[in-house]
Amino acid sequence: MESKSCKEIFKKNDIKATKQRELVFQLLTDSDVPLTAEEIYVKLMEKEKNMSLSTIYRILDVFVSKGLVQKSNITNNKAVYEVLGMGHKHHIICISCGKIIALDHCPIQEYEKALERETEFNITSHKLVFFGYCSECRKKSE
Amino acid sequence: MESKSCKEIFKKNDIKATKQRELVFQLLTDSDVPLTAEEIYVKLMEKEKNMSLSTIYRILDVFVSKGLVQKSNITNNKAVYEVLGMGHKHHIICISCGKIIALDHCPIQEYEKALERETEFNITSHKLVFFGYCSECRKKSE
DNA sequence: GTTGCAAACGCAAATTATTCGCATTTGCAA
DNA sequence: TTGCAAATGCGAATAATTTGCGTTTGCAAC
Numbered sequence: 001m002e003s004k005s006c007k008e009i010f011k012k013n014d015i016k017a018t019k020q021r022e023l024v025f026q027l028l029t030d031s032d033v034p035l036t037a038e039e040i041y042v043k044l045m046e047k048e049k050n051m052s053l054s055t056i057y058r059i060l061d062v063f064v065s066k067g068l069v070q071k072s073n074i075t076n077n078k079a080v081y082e083v084l085g086m087g088h089k090h091h092i093i094c095i096s097c098g099k100i101i102a103l104d105h106c107p108i109q110e111y112e113k114a115l116e117r118e119t120e121f122n123i124t125s126h127k128l129v130f131f132g133y134c135s136e137c138r139k140k141s142e
Numbered sequence: 143m144e145s146k147s148c149k150e151i152f153k154k155n156d157i158k159a160t161k162q163r164e165l166v167f168q169l170l171t172d173s174d175v176p177l178t179a180e181e182i183y184v185k186l187m188e189k190e191k192n193m194s195l196s197t198i199y200r201i202l203d204v205f206v207s208k209g210l211v212q213k214s215n216i217t218n219n220k221a222v223y224e225v226l227g228m229g230h231k232h233h234i235i236c237i238s239c240g241k242i243i244a245l246d247h248c249p250i251q252e253y254e255k256a257l258e259r260e261t262e263f264n265i266t267s268h269k270l271v272f273f274g275y276c277s278e279c280r281k282k283s284e
Numbered sequence: 285g286t287t288g289c290a291a292a293c294g295c296a297a298a299t300t301a302t303t304c305g306c307a308t309t310t311g312c313a314a
Numbered sequence: 315t316t317g318c319a320a321a322t323g324c325g326a327a328t329a330a331t332t333t334g335c336g337t338t339t340g341c342a343a344c
Contacts, residue, residue, distance in 0.1 A: 132265035
């Protein structure tokens with residue numbers, strides 16, 4: 001059932017269905033946090049579903065270009081990926097433990113309109129990330 | 143006069159004054175757009191003020207750690223740096239020509255408070271970037 | 285069901301931004 | 315002027331991501 005809808009999504013988006021792509025998409029769909037390419041690589045290894053890291057990068061690029069997946073460069077090193085239901089996501093990240101939480105609500109849609117008028121840009125997207133300390137890390141440090 | 147205030151700023155922030163640091167700081171102060179480490183490197187070369195790229199990175203790290211300069215990882219590759227007058231900056235970047243404009247106004251301060259209550263995070267900072275097409279690139283493509 | 289071929293994969297090497305180690309130089313305080 | 319910790323320059327190391335290329339695979343036509 002799951003894999004069937006996965007194939008349908010691929011077909012609808014002109015993505016050739018391969019074993020690897022299904023595995024990556026499934027993993028992202030099942031995950032409740034954004035994942036890095038390497039995390040996907042490791043999780044698949046654990047499931048005995050080895051595949052090349054470069055393949056994972058290529059697959060993620062395809063998903064991103066089709067709008068199925070959002071890529072976010074939150075920190076200065078690794079990018080994280082997550083499936084997009086509807087609408088884009090923002091994030092809040094704990095600078096102590098590195099935990100990343102996705103936020104569905106977007107508080108700046110009206111501001112974006114004003115900014116378009118002000119800057120004469122045609123704005124197509126935006127990214128918003130909050131940094132701080134999560135409740136667990138705050139408790140630990142007390 | 144300029145260089146004097148530069149030395150004063152260094153002294154006030156416990157930063158040892160060196161020729162290289164003054165050059166980098168001056169360049170950032172004079173620039174009306176955020177610069178990458180490599181852009182700084184090239185601009186100084188053009189002024190016959192050669193210095194090592196790794197030194198530039200180290201100097202920028204010092205400035206950032208003292209709060210004099212903001213480092214922003216807007217795209218997935220190069221970080222950009224800019225001096226901070228007061229308050230942080232957001233950005234709008236043209237996905238056609240790559241031009242980056244800094245925005246002084248911050249539209250999400252109230253939202254951040256609400257988010258702190260909602261997520262139990264202690265939020266210390268955030269990043270906001272808009273992507274789109276600037277007026278010049280839109281004119282060109284017409 | 286075969287066949288053919290473009291597209292996808294795996295692997296290793298390349299690329300790119302950034303950092304690090306270490307020998308040399310420099311700013312500043314005594 | 316001297317001494318020494320801190321800063322610099324250089325090249326090598328790192329780490330994430332991309333790319334080249336030979337092999338494999340999905341799928342459409344037969």
